Amino acid sequence: MSNLAVLSLKNRALIALITIVAAVFGGLALTSLKQELIPSIEFPQLVVVSTYPGASPEVVSNDVSVPIESAIQGVPGLESTSATSTTNASIIQASFTYGTNLATAEQKINQAINRIKSQLPDGVEPNVISASIDDFPVIQLAVTGYDDEETIQAQLESTVVPELEDVPGVNAAQIVGGVGQRVTITPDPEALADAGYTQQAIRDALDQNGVLFPGGEITEDDQTLTVQTGSKIATVDEIAALPLVPSTAGQLRAGEVTIADVATVEQNEDPVTTISRVDGEPALTIAVTKLPSANTVDVSRGVLAVLPDLEDSLGGATFTVVFDQAPYIQQSIESLAQEGLLGLFFAVLVILVFLLSVRATLVTAISIPTSVLITFIGIQAFGYSLNILTLGALTIAIGRVVDDSIVVIENIKRHYVGDADKMQSILRAVREVASAITASTVTTVAVFLPIAFVGDVTGELFRPFALTVTIAMTASLFVALTIVPVLAYWFLRPGKPLLDADGRQVDPEAPEAPPSRLQKSYLPILRWTLKHSWVTLLLAVLVLAGTVAAAPFMKTNFLGDSGQNTFTMTQEIGAAPSLEAEDAASEQVEEILLGIDGIQTVQVSIGSSGSALRDAFTGGGSGTTYSITTDPDADQVALREEVQSAVGELDDAGTFTVAGGGGGFGSSDIEIDVTAPDSSTLEEATDAVVDAVTGAEGIGQVSSNLSASLPYIAVTVDRDKAASLGLSEVAVGALVSNTMQPQRIGTVEIDDTTLTVYLAASQTPATLDELKQLTVPSATGPIPLEEVATVEESEGPTSITTEGGQRTATVTVTPSTDDLTTASASVNTALAEADLPDSADAALGGVISQQQDAFTQLGLALLAAILIVYIVMVATFKSLRQPLLLLVSVPFAATGAILLQIITGVPLGVASLIGVLMLIGIVVTNAIVLVDLVNQYRTKGLTAHDATVAGGSRRLRPILMTALATIFALTPMALGITGHGGFISQPLAIVVIGGLVSSTVLTLLVLPTLYNLVEGAKERRATRRRGDADAAPGALEPVLVGAGAAGAGGAALTRRELRAREAAAAAASGAAVATAADADVPTIDEGPDVEMPEETSAAVVVDDEYMEPESASEDAAGTAEDDPEEPEPAPADAPTDTVGGEAEDADASHPSDSDVTGDSGVEENGEGDAEAEHDDGEDVEDVEGGDPDGAAHAEAEHEDGAGETAAAADAPRDDEDPEDDGETAAEVDGGAEGEGAAEPTHDEPGADHEESQDRTDGWTGDEHSDRPE
Template identity: 25%
Template sequence: MRNLFIRRPVFSAVISIVIVLLGLFSVTRLAVESYPPLTPPEIQVQAVYPGATAQDVADAVAAPIEQQLSGMEGLLYFKSANSSDGVMNLSVYFDVSRNPDLAAVDVQNQIARAQPQLPQEVVRNGIVVQKRQTAFLVVLALSSDDPRYDTEYLNNYAKIYIDDELKRLPGVGDASTFGQLDFSMLLSLDPDHMAQLGLTVSDVAAAVQEQNATNPAGRIGREPAPPGTQLTIPVITSGRLKEASDFERIIVRGRPDGSLVHLSDIGEARLGARNYDLAGRFDGAPTALTPVFLRPGANALQVKREVVTRMTELAKNFPPGVRWSIAFDTTPYVTASINEVVKTLFEALLLVTLVVFVFLQSWRATLIPVVAVPVSITGAFFGMQVLGFSVNLLTLFGLVLAIGIVVDDAIVVIENVERIMAEDRVPPAVAADRAMRQVSRALISIVLVLCSVFIPVAFLGGITGLMYKQFAITIAVSVVLSGIVALTLTPALCAVLLRPVPEGATAVAESGPVAKAFNRFFGRFNRGFRAVTERYLGAAGRVIDRPRTFFAAFAVAVALLLVLVRSVPTGFIPSEDKGYFGMLVELPDNASRQRTEAVVKQVEGFLLKQPAINHVVSLVGLNFIQNANQTNAAIMFVMLKPWDDRTTPRDQFATVLGGVNGFLFQLQQTRGFAFNLPEIIGLGTTAGLELNLQDRGVNDITRFAGLTGEFAGDANALPELRGVYPTIRVNTPQLFVQVDREKVKALGISLSELFQTLQASLSTLYINDFNRYGKTYRVQAEAQSRFRQTPEDIGRLYVRGPNQQMVPVSALTRTEFRAGPSVITRFNGFTSSLVVGAPAPGKSSGEMLAAVERLAQDKYASRGVGYAYSGQSYQERASGGQGGLVFALGLVMVFLVLAAQYESWTIPFAVLLGVPFGTLGALFGVWLRGMANDVYVQIGLIVVVGLAAKNAILIVEFANELRAQGRSIREAALEAGRERLRPILMTSFAFILGVTPLLTSSGAGAASRHSIGTGVFFGMLVATLVGVFFIPLFFVAIRSLSERGLVRPGAQGAIPQPTPVAVEGD
């Protein structure tokens, strides 16, 4: 088969061309995103209990539902936020492998089981269960300078004419305009007039339900009909009302004198909004905001283009003066980070080519790997499409490292062909044939070993397992294709392109000053390399001759490795400058939305004056951290200018973030902080600490809140943390209405009537629906605003007694101010407090989590306070053992493959004993640069294991052949080292220089590139410079033990005899 590809170079070329074409076809069809879908499926449940307090919602709504959730398949955790506006937001998180649709069905079924325990008002308002889309793409802003088009109008225009259009675009997961400004027919009632007329809220609700209804009548002439019936005519009656004037004409009651009481006599109807507690702002002006989410697996850049195209079409029909813009955009980071990696890809290819040229010293020889590498890299895109991967940072990192790996196979073949041509003085075709007989087995071993390292990680679970999979399988595909190219195209190109160099001839045969300069350089390089080789042989011989000394040195290296494993801090994913960050602003408890918006305007003014900031998006009335609606809170998203426009130190991400936090700290009666968003959108709320302290025995929310505050203070005093912030607040002023139930019942008044009056007057009462613009909206009753401004207004409400007399609520109740929580959060069924924070400068997230755990266990566990992680912190702790498992699995698989390849249980140890040097170098480099042992470093360790084993295989394989030919074990080891030193150094330095751009890169995604580049650079540097001296020693020791009978022959197995070397003319 080897001769076939050398004899038929066109056939060999066609194989590679087909691989390239398949890759080019696939790359245009792959999704482009920063990360593959990694976020755990999240199912959101929302229920509304109008007028209820946070404690009411937690006890009556959240607790019954949460009791049914435990035990669901793939459940990770659940948490709820129960706010004083009567809303429960429950988030249920599942393992990343769980089907989101099936998870939503499971949650729906569990809620159905809890439904009999829920208040009827909650059930009537509807319990919404939906899959939450977490892949944030863009936020669109709809605005106008025309006063006719206020925020309420713009929000509803977007909901009616834009949202559904965007949802229908391919790749869009969801698009819903922010806020609850949906149209609503608001019936604003005057309690004084109602009391004078003896009317209650129930009377109004009954009248509306009766007169605002769909009343189907039927058809004239419907079958069965008399013979000769010619027509069937539908009968239409008045149905749902449409205009505010129609609702004002609703008859509430008839008087004894025959006159009628209309709704307009006791209030007014107007077309308003369902809820005014939330507001959107863009660059300091009110606006309608529409977040657009990406469907899993969709191409982020393509979907954005589709959104822009569709919005441009829709804008042609906008009312005059209404315009749209992109307020917040995550795709610049995707584009910039991927462009940076692609740039690194080409830089790596250039540096690899340079190293190959220096070693091979021939443009013809250099051309062969330069052709072979793109075939493997381009073909990998076809494998990515078949496996359902996307073009993302992980797969591109895999391709960057693959450049330095796949070039190895071509170099091994070329170097061997040139050596045989020089030593045996044979033509290129014959040399290629002989070379393939010598190195084919090694090439196959290298491919199998590398695949055995990379492929098993595809079977790991969780988020880190998916990250390993995307990276490792991409490299594995490239390695397999590289092996195919090395066995087919490379020998054919060697036979066609290479030319014998006559003895004494210069490396570059052309004349001229450039050629002379190259010849001088190559002459010096070759003389230097020969000297290095001789010194290497002498040093390797001394290492072999002093086994005790150097095995002791090896033991010291292993001990240092264990020390580094324990001392290098751990992490999850490096925190990046993504070109945007988030902010939370909180005012004192019970601050109104108007007051909050005034502070937000002040913050916006400061932000928009900063030279590094481009846009500011504000969501007033939303506490993003707790996922709850609060009028005293606002979340803000800040877009920075492009990375190329932020070159000065003051415009760097950390500096901008610090300046914003400094400004927030100076604000009076305002608490706020700016924070980096998670690296994987949807994986929690912040890129730092997410700790949920749980009440597991305190049983008093006020005392529990005090303990969480104490915990935050202790945590801030630790050197590993900064900015620790508890979210629980239990001192919110609340007006407690104590109902005298005995008096109420003694007067024959219905308690439900009393509470319904309070709800309708101080909140809203959902009565039924009406239709407008082809949509369905709510009809809601409420008291006019002047009747709900002070506590005394409660006493001005009335309920009706059994004798039709109106009784003031003040006669049935008493009021007093109390302190209580505005939001109650629960985590896994326990009352909880979310604690957020960040690692201190110079500290890793792993050190931060370890410090928090020590504090929680040592000081607070005995006081009834438990803890649990969520978001990115949860994933980091869940992935804690994955790195070691991957490393161990890689070693085991390498051992098994080599054992099968060599039919020996001992020879693989000669290969594996060189791996610790690479691991030691990788962790030493990470420690030296003050970095953390994160997922990217662990991914790099997989590569180091494979490449360190590859280097050892080149020596051990050839030494085995020489030993089988009768050479002594020592002589075979040293000769193998001499013959393989050049290809080992060439391939290793090609890889090392190929990953150098990862260490020195800047711009978007630089932290991730530094993390993965540092490990593989230092790992391969140490594995190469130290390993080449120890591999001969390990071979001599293992082979000697085997041949002395210290290992049973049956277990040892036979070393396969090498294929006879062909002579010229075979």
């Protein structure tokens, strides 16, 4: 990934242009994104709605619901069905598995219904409706202040509704609560009898007239004309003039008879079934829905813009906005945007405090808006909208997108000091951290992959959230590796170099570099934890155990309360109340509601709305519904509690149920599903559940859809008596039905309005006694109804619900607390103690069931995310063991998240679990950056302890910067400063903040302790095994002389290294000459019959300047570059890279005041570290006599003057096989483990010295400059 930085720095102008273009297109995408409250969700559900006027719940269930529910069971993808039968209506909800094509499913359901349509009652027309968020009204208007309802309704239908539907984005505008028109034909029984006709003749006359038939075409005089037969009926008078067709001799003798001769025909109003008021005034309501692709805010603005002109045309009537999604959406988006900007300010402030550089801070801060604008392009490309989920993801991402840039700019600032070359300093800095930030970004976004497989509403809601975070984090990585280096090249100035005690410039990355003040405060704590490893781990485990013990005290919920400033309340005043009684009861409630501070508008709807779908969901159209709009800044939860308390004090006002708004996502009601084989058992079990749950701890309201019985008049036909009179049960039932309610016999179009034609009885019984005296024709003559049937008042359920054909009842429990866990525990306890019939059962449903399903799926997603993170880290570290150490941070990170949620009282819900999922990727980010640097130090020869100390201190600042920047960026959101749209974003922010606090402490203290324990133990095992091998009797140390001596030293080698060295020596045709002049040890030939090249003296590095050696042997020796014909053999373990196809070697340097016997190692580009190490620790006699104490040390220094001492032992590598642990040639000096880099010791004269080397890279810059690593 560092190649991106190389490419960017070579094409700086192009990168700047791309950045500007991306920002412009991001801004354009932002302005074109549609704004919604939540993402558009198409639920995998279809609803079959049927209207059966005048039918009781029992009749609707038997004649409509059961046949339809049975017919659709074979539809592919069907998961479950639920049927609710109420007075006049049937609603069947069919739920499908996620991923089912609803268009195809709808076709299958219609086909299944058509197959059994002949079994359904006449006039029942099932309608299949799909459920979507877009089906809810965007804005709802009330028209008040009119004198004549019929006139104002006509004006609304003719002018207002068409104008509203012409607004861009509007799907439909529908008048709710208006009085409709119908055509009623009322036969005169005596006139019909005199003419010899029945009511069927009137039906036939209407069916056989007013029909248009195509008659083909006629071509005449070069003109083709279509033939049309028939004419439409356009007026009521035309209906009255329709002739009755005679079919008997008596009818023929009666002559021409029209409908008007035997019946009255008139256009009149539909019966009043509903009353609507707004703030106490009669009102008509217009509900406006939008197209799926339309912008909610734009639709609302468009509707509101045309209202003034429309209001002027109504002659004094006024519009009142009862409900409008747009203001809440705008407030939520603006609030999240404000919180995001505050977070941006705090994050930039944290960076400035740590870097103390305005230029570096601005370079870093630019990454935030750039990444966000690029994210807007991605959101638009994937077809998502700007809603509280995507904007919340952006707000949370603000704290994370800056992390990569912080790590890069902090490393650049550390390297670009003094007179260092700017280009190479930037490249070296980026190359050091490129792999680490790439791995950390991949882990952060990879955790969201399981979200793609989470079903139910949770997956639908949070997939846009996951995609938004993924795009933002990917964009931030791109910005950090391309734009930040370019901006650093243009704007950064070199910092002050770091000097040691002698005033020499020191590489800040060097272990011996003096610590900063921040590091000085951290190092004592780190050393203490490393020294007391088990105590540290024990404390960490105790904290984890304490957190687990405190977890039960944490509240839980599903999605939380949206805080929207609208809610509803229903009122039930008894079984089957009259419309007048409900109207009178609602007036006193309206008065109380309008007197409560914080309530702006109260709309009341009484009785049936005329919509079968709404009637089915509200209990058959009975009851009173209040839609309450409040002050947006009011405490919505407290206001609802105040309303509940106020109406609860009313006498004889019935029962009230208060529900939250927000499209059902804010509901916290617990539903108890009660099942039983028959109605009586079901009623008994339901009553037992209600009694058991009422009064339980944490429980507020308890209601049941079987709690009230619906009184009705039952007409039971005596079959034997009816048969003796020439009647049947069906004939008697049809007579009663036709008499009691008008029969729908057709439709006509009058004045461009389709009206339904009804056939009504001339006289309708108004009381029970009149019904008993209803005249029934029989074989013996007219008789009263009571002679063939029993007519009496009875009771039945208000609704009948079945699931999969089995009768069920629902007990709805409204918790009195926001802790769903406490409420559900109380309900479970109550159910366990309830005395249910043996054949009945009760189980939790509703929000509890949704919560359990969501928690289960998200739990699996968390496990999958951990596995994905582990795989990414294995690929990064090439190790199976080290990623396990990093994964230990996950449960410890959860401690902070849980504790902060307990402290703040924010419940654990779906949003919190998404935060935990995100936290898994976040907590390992800093750990990756830390462990990556520690591993780099170990490859340079440091022990695990020293590498841990050095790495921890060097990564302290970037770790604190990234953590604090994220924490402060999320603080405004966690505090809910603006108070809107936080029901999802606030729990997310709290979880991430708490987890980051604990994970940062873990990364800086517990993780180094674990790393040192594991890796240090591995080193100690290797040392003991090597010591055992060295102590074997008669063992002699072989000595390699000549070219191979530089790579041997006194260290033991693994079999792998020995084989590699032998192969390399043979390939180079080098020779090892055995000599024993100064030591009584055996000699080993490296390559027989090959003449050894003469030894070369090492170049000397002093204060970043290369000085040629003064030895007389310099001219004779030469180098591999001077004499390519005779290359100097390199040690077998010294890696050599090529640049431009040729090997590039450089000599390792020695201190100018001493020389060491033996060949010098090979240092590439002046960065290699050479150090002679000897087992016995004795001084080497300087052959030049330069060091009287014989304590000279061979040491390779970096170009910037920072001499880096490296242990001669190869540091253990994580990718080595476990069985090779004991064979690693790690040399730990004399028990001083962990106190710093091992100082070079010297063996006897003639001993070998091992020079450590760094690999060259492909950089082709100045050969005396630092290479990017």
